[in-house]
Amino acid sequence: xxxxxxxIYRISGGAAALSLASxxxxxxxxxxxxxxxxxxxxxxxxxxxxxxxxxxxxxxYALAFATFLSLGLAIRSGAHIRVTLLEQRFPRPxxxxxxxxxxxxxxVLGLMLTWNIGEMAYDAxxxxxxxxxxxxxxxxxxxxxxxxxxAVFAIACLHTLVETLxxxxxxxxxxxxxxxxxxx
Amino acid sequence: xxxxxxxxxMLGTLLLCLMSGVWVAVSLFMSGMVGIWLFSSAPVGxxxxxxxxxxxxxxxxxxxxLFIWLGEILFRSRMSEDLFTGIAPWMxxxxxxxxxxxxxxxxxxxxxxxxxxxxxxxxxxxxxxxLQKRGYDEKLIxxxxxxxxxxxxxxxxxxxxIVYGVATEMSIARLFIAGVMPGFLVIGLYMTxxxxxxxxxxxxxxxxxxxxxxxxxxxxxxxxxxxxxLIAGVIGSIYLGLASPxxxxxxxxxxxxxxxxxFGDLSWSSFTQGLMSATLTACMIAxxxxxxxxxxxxxxxxxxxxxxxxxxxxxxxxxxxxLAALTVLFICLxxxxxxxxxxxxxxxxxxxxxxxAGIDPMWFGIYLVLVVEMSQITPPVGLNLFVLQxxxxxxVLYIAKxxxxxxxxxxxxxxxxxxxxxxVTWLPGMMFA
Numbered sequence: 001x002x003x004x005x006x007x008i009y010r011i012s013g014g015a016a017a018l019s020l021a022s023x024x025x026x027x028x029x030x031x032x033x034x035x036x037x038x039x040x041x042x043x044x045x046x047x048x049x050x051x052x053x054x055x056x057x058x059x060x061y062a063l064a065f066a067t068f069l070s071l072g073l074a075i076r077s078g079a080h081i082r083v084t085l086l087e088q089r090f091p092r093p094x095x096x097x098x099x100x101x102x103x104x105x106x107x108v109l110g111l112m113l114t115w116n117i118g119e120m121a122y123d124a125x126x127x128x129x130x131x132x133x134x135x136x137x138x139x140x141x142x143x144x145x146x147x148x149x150x151a152v153f154a155i156a157c158l159h160t161l162v163e164t165l166x167x168x169x170x171x172x173x174x175x176x177x178x179x180x181x182x183x184x
Numbered sequence: 185x186x187x188x189x190x191x192x193x194m195l196g197t198l199l200l201c202l203m204s205g206v207w208v209a210v211s212l213f214m215s216g217m218v219g220i221w222l223f224s225s226a227p228v229g230x231x232x233x234x235x236x237x238x239x240x241x242x243x244x245x246x247x248x249x250l251f252i253w254l255g256e257i258l259f260r261s262r263m264s265e266d267l268f269t270g271i272a273p274w275m276x277x278x279x280x281x282x283x284x285x286x287x288x289x290x291x292x293x294x295x296x297x298x299x300x301x302x303x304x305x306x307x308x309x310x311x312x313x314x315l316q317k318r319g320y321d322e323k324l325i326x327x328x329x330x331x332x333x334x335x336x337x338x339x340x341x342x343x344x345x346i347v348y349g350v351a352t353e354m355s356i357a358r359l360f361i362a363g364v365m366p367g368f369l370v371i372g373l374y375m376t377x378x379x380x381x382x383x384x385x386x387x388x389x390x391x392x393x394x395x396x397x398x399x400x401x402x403x404x405x406x407x408x409x410x411x412x413x414l415i416a417g418v419i420g421s422i423y424l425g426l427a428s429p430x431x432x433x434x435x436x437x438x439x440x441x442x443x444x445x446x447f448g449d450l451s452w453s454s455f456t457q458g459l460m461s462a463t464l465t466a467c468m469i470a471x472x473x474x475x476x477x478x479x480x481x482x483x484x485x486x487x488x489x490x491x492x493x494x495x496x497x498x499x500x501x502x503x504x505x506x507l508a509a510l511t512v513l514f515i516c517l518x519x520x521x522x523x524x525x526x527x528x529x530x531x532x533x534x535x536x537x538x539x540x541a542g543i544d545p546m547w548f549g550i551y552l553v554l555v556v557e558m559s560q561i562t563p564p565v566g567l568n569l570f571v572l573q574x575x576x577x578x579x580v581l582y583i584a585k586x587x588x589x590x591x592x593x594x595x596x597x598x599x600x601x602x603x604x605x606x607x608v609t610w611l612p613g614m615m616f617a
Binding site for chain 1: 201202203204205206207208209210211213214217228229230232233234236237240241242243245246249250253427430431433434435437438456459460462463464465466467468470471472474520521522524525564565
């Protein structure tokens with residue numbers, strides 16, 4: 001079970017990393033097209049308007065995918081920041097309570113996100129909503145990816161909740177201060 | 185009356201969540217849900233989904249993961265050694281000598297990285313052993329690195345200014361350019377302090393090395409040149425309006441990959457490590473931003489920010505008094521909250537008040553970054569202090585004491601910005617549209 005869950009976080013996180021890289025590729029490609037266009041324009045006197053259709057929309061989707069698909073892995077590897085200063089000074093019984101409260105609230109948020117994004121995607125599919133712009137993307141497609149990410153996030157929080165309930169602690173809640181956690 | 189109790193419930197939820205150690209992003213979402221549930225009849229879940237969907241896929245925010253990735257690539261490259269060997273020959277004649285290398289190296293790395301702690305770690309890992317070997321005062325070494333590391337937040341590209349720009353819907357390009365002059369100001373203050381300190385304590389600075397001829401200096405700097413060109417390209421293209429910050433970031437990543445490949449330190453494992461690390465960091469920040477956007481909707485229903493603005497406006501408070509009070513508030517918040525959380529909470533709650541007081545939001549962004557910089561070097565939660573603790577094994581309080589003069593220099597910088605707001609607004613005003 002543990003290894004199965006770890007695989008889910010890893011696959012989802014890997015897909016997130018791919019999305020992040022693809023933001024770079026999409027934007028870079030458009031910059032190169034702009035450059036080619038400018039050179040062509042300077043040489044011939046008229047530009048042809050080379051363009052990746054809806055590229056800002058696609059880069060935006062890739063960003064949303066990168067964020068949501070890595071939510072679960074980030075929870076499990078302690079990448080999400082939280083205030084640990086007071087926690088270290090809590091008396092034991094209180095620390096026991098917060099160790100359950102933290103993943104419990106995370107799970108509530110995860111389940112709410114999953115349910116409501118699911119509903120939104122279902123409505124988008126039913127009503128045939130599409131994005132505005134040159135390429136009309138059916139909105140339920142990107143929303144489905146967010147739904148998957150939210151679900152993995154909910155699973156990661158529930159996983160942590162079960163751990164703290166059974167053993168009183170979880171690796172996901174270990175203090176990460178001083179580790180290679182740079183961008184706060 | 186009920187309004188008052190509801191407001192207290194909402195803010196109480198936020199404080200209680202944060203203090204119990206709930207993830208910052210989740211805390212923001214939780215108090216947002218409580219707020220919407222109390223103050224409006226809108227279905228909480230539907231507002232949640234539509235709000236998350238509309239903020240997660242924003243184009244200006246795409247600059248954020250790219251700049252984080254750019255920093256990660258260079259962090260894993262040979263650049264930290266090049267920074268030291270490239271700058272050291274030029275600083276030999278200044279009083280304080282190689283202590284200035286710390287400041288200049290942090291300034292340069294800050295211009296490729298948006299993070300204070302990464303800047304601190306990057307420069308510290310090479311400079312600390314080198315300077316200790318040469319017999320420099322340990323407090324001076326630690327103080328200059330911790331203090332200058334905070335430049336990462338101010339000198340573009342700055343992660344925290346992207347966060348501020350997205351949260352306030354301001355132009356990130358203009359914010360970036362606004363950070364340039366204050367960045368130079370802080371570097372100038374730091375270097376002046378080091379010169380003055382060295383003149384006062386000649387016994388604690390090692391003897392000067394012989395001066396190098398110009399050509400030898402150039403030879404030592406040659407390897408640093410590509411990185412300096414990369415920086416000039418990224419910031420210059422934004423300033424000239426040739427590229428949006430997102431475009432510049434993508435080109436920067438591409439060139440950084442080529443550079444690090446040509447240096448011979450790009451392997452499959454360093455590539456994936458950098459990418460994965462950037463993904464997780466970007467995820468953390470973007471999720472906090474999503475939580476903050478949701479809380480802002482709830483705040484809008486509650487009317488707390490506009491009430492606050494009316495209240496402060498009604499008091500007819502002097503702008504300087506207001507800024508002094510805010511500075512104290514932010515320094516206190518910074519003692520237990522991180523910079524990004526402070527920025528998003530400020531924009532969600534305090535920005536209407538600040539604007540009502542007649543303060544330029546762009547100037548306020550830079551001011552906020554400077555104050556957040558201070559919180560990076562004050563205990564108990566100062567990330568730069570933790571990084572240096574990890575590098576040297578010294579305890580946090582010792583490092584904090586060594587850094588104290590630089591804290592006061594940042595206070596001085598804030599005072600100068602208040603007296604001469606042109607330091608912030610002049611350069612963006614000159615920008616090509």
